[in-house]
Structures are given as C-alpha cells and as structure tokens.
Amino acid sequence: MIDWGLGLTIAAIFVLLTMSAFFSGSETALTAASRARIHQHERQGSKRAATAGRLMQSREELIGALLVGNNLVNISASALATSALIRLFGEAAVVYATFIMTALVLIFSEVLPKTLAILRPEGFALVVAPIVRVVVIIFAPVTVTVQHIVRLILRLFGVRADDELVQSAREEIRGAVDLQHAEGGLHKADRDRLGALLDLADLEVSDVMVHRTRMRMLNADDPPDAIVGEALASPYTRLPLWRDTSDNIVGILHAKDLLRAIHAAGGDYAKVNIPAITKPPWFVPDTTGLQDQLNAFLKRKTHFALVVDEYGEVMGLVTLEDIIEEIIGEIEDEYDVEVEGVTPQPDGSVIVDGSVTIRDLNRALDWSLPDDEATTAAGLVIHEAQTIPEVNQAFTFHGVRFEVTERERNRVTKLRLSKNAPLPD
Known part of the structure; x- marks a missing residue:
C-alpha cells in the first residue's frame, strides 16, 4: 500500500532543498558579481541588470532577506525529514535525520549552488534578480525587525553598525589591479600606471x-x-x-x-x-x-x-x-639630460642619488619602502636614523641596507642600497 503522506513529505523536502539552493546561490552571485559589469549591462538596457544593481546597492537588506528565507526552508526541511524518519525508525531516526539532512543541505543546498554561482556570478545574478527582488519585498518586515534587534544587541557591547567603514571604490580597484598583477594578468608597468593614477588624489x-x-x-x-x-x-x-x-x-x-x-x-x-x-x-x-x-x-x-x-x-x-x-613613467626626448639616479651594481646592490624619490625607487626596483614620512631616499635614511649620517655609515630599515657613500655638508647625495643584506659585525 502506497503511503501518500510519506511521499508528499519527501516531495516537500525536495522542494525546500531546491529553495535553499536558490537562496544560497543567489546570495553568492549577488555579493560576488562585479558591480561594474552589472552597471555596464544596465547601460545597455537590461532590466534584469537594473534590478540586480538596486539589490546590490541595498546589500544589508538583500543578505538579510536571503538568510531569513534560507534558514526558514532549511529548518522546515529538517523538521519534515525528522518527522518522516521517526515514522519509519522510531526515536533513533533523530540521529539519522541529522546526518542525512546535513549531507543533503551541505552538498545540494550550499556547496553545489555556491560553486555554480561563483563560476559565473554576473550571469547567475541576472537570472535570479527578479525573483530575489520579490523575496526581499516579502521578507522586508522580518528583515527590518531582525536588523533592529541586532543593532540593539551590538550597542549593548559598544559597537555601532552605522560606523562601519565601507571600502572605497579606489581601494577596490587597487586590490583588483594588484591581484591581476600577482596572477600574471597585468605587466608591472601597467600595474604601476594604474596604481599611480589611483594615487594621484593622495599626493601633493x-x-x-x-x-x-x-x-x-x-x-x-x-x-x-x-x-x-x-x-x-x-x-x-x-x-x-x-x-x-x-x-x-x-x-x-x-x-x-x-x-x-x-x-x-x-x-x-x-x-x-x-x-x-x-x-x-x-x-x-x-x-x-x-x-x-x-x-x-x-x-x-x-x-x-x-x-x-x-x-x-x-x-x-x-x-x-x-x-x-x-x-x-619617465618621458624622455632628444633634449633630455639622462641622469642615472638608480644604478644597479654587479654585486646586486644599487647606487642611488639621495634626491631620488621613494616612489621612483619602489617603481624601479619593485620594492615597498614607505613614503609617509619622507619623500626621497636620503630623507628616509635621515628620518629613520634620527640623525644626519656620516659617509660609510650604514643602516638597515624595512629589509634594506642603506650605506651612505657621499655627503655634501648636511645633504646625503649618494647611497648604496642592498636588499636583505645584514650589517657587518
């Protein structure tokens, strides 16, 4: 005899797991998708892109609604599975239900949809955006209530959610440029040009x-x-x-x-x-x-x-x-006087004019010496040493050995730099 009740329960569990997969994949896609690409689709007249863009702008409400929906269907599926297995195996079914539902949710409702979403986040986001918009509207009262409760709890511990710092667009672009360079997608010269353009507003x-x-x-x-x-x-x-x-x-x-x-x-x-x-x-x-x-x-x-x-x-x-x-980078024409400000040596060291800027030095050698407190190589040595060094005096700062080779009165004019070289005893 067919147990229609058990069959309907299994079908309901399948539907709830599918909904859970939808919520998980949508959350990953809409948070991982490039806003720049979505905006480009929107400019080309895509209504789905416009919907996705609005959802991504209200990220807190978006994630809140998807989490509410995801938890609701996961808990419902687990409850139905436990009820169905108890009818078959008795009280021991609670343990069976826990392991079975954990495996099903983990594989089919979390890992699989999130993997698919992360492979093509923009395409996934455009597909699910209209449905997610309806979900956000439906769960809006619950989401707002939950957000208020969370903020009240955080304030009890002295944390204000409104004071969170949002990463600026320039920092996001800079991170993408550095990542592309690290993965071989950008040459060093291209990375330097893009980085310099981003740095322009921070320089004097x-x-x-x-x-x-x-x-x-x-x-x-x-x-x-x-x-x-x-x-x-x-x-x-x-x-x-x-x-x-x-x-x-x-x-x-x-x-x-x-x-x-x-x-x-x-x-x-x-x-x-x-x-x-x-x-x-x-x-x-x-x-x-x-x-x-x-x-x-x-x-x-x-x-x-x-x-x-x-x-x-x-x-x-x-x-x-x-x-x-x-x-x-440097522009030279037939009338420029070429000045060797950075001269590599056969032993791996570099002879540097004291007036060479730290930014130019970092570009030439792909180093990362700080330029917050000093502008030139000589200025960095004087700042770190807290004195005007003598000729042949050497220091090690930031993993680089600085040796003063020439000095004119109170100006350090020539330095020998070597990476990770220890000072002599």
Missing part, C-alpha cells in the same frame, strides 16, 4: 617637484648675452630668473619667446630685452594636491609653477610633465 606637489638644489635658474642681473647663452645651452624650455638672491624669482623665461626676441634683434644677443619677454612666476603651496595642480595647469593653460613652503620660501618647481610622468 612636494612629492613630485624638482627640488631647488636641482633647479636650473638664470641670474637676471647678468648681461643679456650671458643670459641668452645659458638659456640656449640649457635642455629646458622654461627657466626661472632670480635677482639679488635665488629665492627672489622675478620671472620665467620661455625659449620660444627668447628666439623671437633674438630674431627681432637681428641676432644680436646684447640687444635682447630679457625682462620684457619674461612671464610672471606662478607660485603654488607645497601642500597643493597633485590632482588639483593638474586641473589648475589645464585651466590656466600653463605647464610650469614654482613651489613654496608655508613661509614663502622656494622649495622647487613642478611642471605638467612631472605630473604626467608620475602616471605613465
């Missing part, structure tokens, strides 16, 4: 400027022919002019304006009126953000600015090219 002009000790400047009090000669011998098209002291910048001389003036003077350098063709200098604070400075360059349609500290003292200069190089 003082991080990329040409320091005043490396600036090429002209003395406005020199004779015109001497100024013209120095300007023509320079590899740069824009040169600051100073008068009386090097801190007193009175103008910027552009090579194109100089050539026009020379032509107008019939080639006689002595007749060139240098002050008349110079442009007024533009001073910017050293704390100006690099993104703001880039926008200012584009707005003013100029490429050159002098950097000053809080006391108005000239610290260096920054150009549009400096900012672009920070993103795409």
Whole structure:
C-alpha cells in the first residue's frame, strides 16, 4: 500500500532543498558579481541588470532577506525529514535525520549552488534578480525587525553598525589591479600606471617637484648675452630668473619667446630685452594636491609653477610633465639630460642619488619602502636614523641596507642600497 503522506513529505523536502539552493546561490552571485559589469549591462538596457544593481546597492537588506528565507526552508526541511524518519525508525531516526539532512543541505543546498554561482556570478545574478527582488519585498518586515534587534544587541557591547567603514571604490580597484598583477594578468608597468593614477588624489606637489638644489635658474642681473647663452645651452624650455638672491624669482623665461626676441634683434644677443619677454612666476603651496595642480595647469593653460613652503620660501618647481610622468613613467626626448639616479651594481646592490624619490625607487626596483614620512631616499635614511649620517655609515630599515657613500655638508647625495643584506659585525 502506497503511503501518500510519506511521499508528499519527501516531495516537500525536495522542494525546500531546491529553495535553499536558490537562496544560497543567489546570495553568492549577488555579493560576488562585479558591480561594474552589472552597471555596464544596465547601460545597455537590461532590466534584469537594473534590478540586480538596486539589490546590490541595498546589500544589508538583500543578505538579510536571503538568510531569513534560507534558514526558514532549511529548518522546515529538517523538521519534515525528522518527522518522516521517526515514522519509519522510531526515536533513533533523530540521529539519522541529522546526518542525512546535513549531507543533503551541505552538498545540494550550499556547496553545489555556491560553486555554480561563483563560476559565473554576473550571469547567475541576472537570472535570479527578479525573483530575489520579490523575496526581499516579502521578507522586508522580518528583515527590518531582525536588523533592529541586532543593532540593539551590538550597542549593548559598544559597537555601532552605522560606523562601519565601507571600502572605497579606489581601494577596490587597487586590490583588483594588484591581484591581476600577482596572477600574471597585468605587466608591472601597467600595474604601476594604474596604481599611480589611483594615487594621484593622495599626493601633493612636494612629492613630485624638482627640488631647488636641482633647479636650473638664470641670474637676471647678468648681461643679456650671458643670459641668452645659458638659456640656449640649457635642455629646458622654461627657466626661472632670480635677482639679488635665488629665492627672489622675478620671472620665467620661455625659449620660444627668447628666439623671437633674438630674431627681432637681428641676432644680436646684447640687444635682447630679457625682462620684457619674461612671464610672471606662478607660485603654488607645497601642500597643493597633485590632482588639483593638474586641473589648475589645464585651466590656466600653463605647464610650469614654482613651489613654496608655508613661509614663502622656494622649495622647487613642478611642471605638467612631472605630473604626467608620475602616471605613465619617465618621458624622455632628444633634449633630455639622462641622469642615472638608480644604478644597479654587479654585486646586486644599487647606487642611488639621495634626491631620488621613494616612489621612483619602489617603481624601479619593485620594492615597498614607505613614503609617509619622507619623500626621497636620503630623507628616509635621515628620518629613520634620527640623525644626519656620516659617509660609510650604514643602516638597515624595512629589509634594506642603506650605506651612505657621499655627503655634501648636511645633504646625503649618494647611497648604496642592498636588499636583505645584514650589517657587518
């Protein structure tokens, strides 16, 4: 005789396990799917993508509804299984039901649907989004109540759920870039360019400027022919002019304006009126953000600015090219003077100019030296040593051995760096 009651119970258990698989797979798909790809589908007119996007924006409500539904069907399935097995095996069926339902839920309602969802999260999310939206609406009262209870319990322990930090979009992109590089999907140069673009908003002009000790400047009090000669011998098209002291910048001389003036003077350098063709200098604070400075360059349609500290003292200069190089790497043309700032040695060490920035050093050697407290290699040594080191003095910081090889007065000009090299006894 057919036991229709037992058959209906088994069928109900099967339906509940299927629903559990749906909830588990939907949760994985909608949390693992790329919001950028979903947004792209939405822009192409997909209504399912629009629904999925709204669900992903309300992630707390989404996960809450799916967890409520999942637990409800799992508990119901377990209860039905226990009831059915008790009718067949008596009280011992509780143990059988526990093992059987654990295996069924684990394999068919958790691992299998989650694996399928993680393989193609965007496609899975687009398929289930309309149904999940209905589930979220149905369980909304329960979800809201549960959330309030959880927050009240957390507040008893001094934890406020509203204060949780959400990972920014830039950090998410940076993590994806680093992961792609680690897995071989991006070359180091591509990773560096993308990383530099993301870092632009966190940098200041003082991080990329040409320091005043490396600036090429002209003395406005020199004779015109001497100024013209120095300007023509320079590899740069824009040169600051100073008068009386090097801190007193009175103008910027552009090579194109100089050539026009020379032509107008019939080639006689002595007749060139240098002050008349110079442009007024533009001073910017050293704390100006690099993104703001880039926008200012584009707005003013100029490429050159002098950097000053809080006391108005000239610290260096920054150009549009400096900012672009920070993103795409060094730009060299036929007039650039090549300076070997980082020179690998046969023994595996590296000779570094003290003025080389830590960011450039990390890029060149694929290191991760910190640049929070110092901008240059010499600055890092002085900061870590808490003193101005002597020649041949060596230190080990952050897994790198720094040996001072040259020093000019209070400036460290040359360093020998070697990775993971111990200090001599």
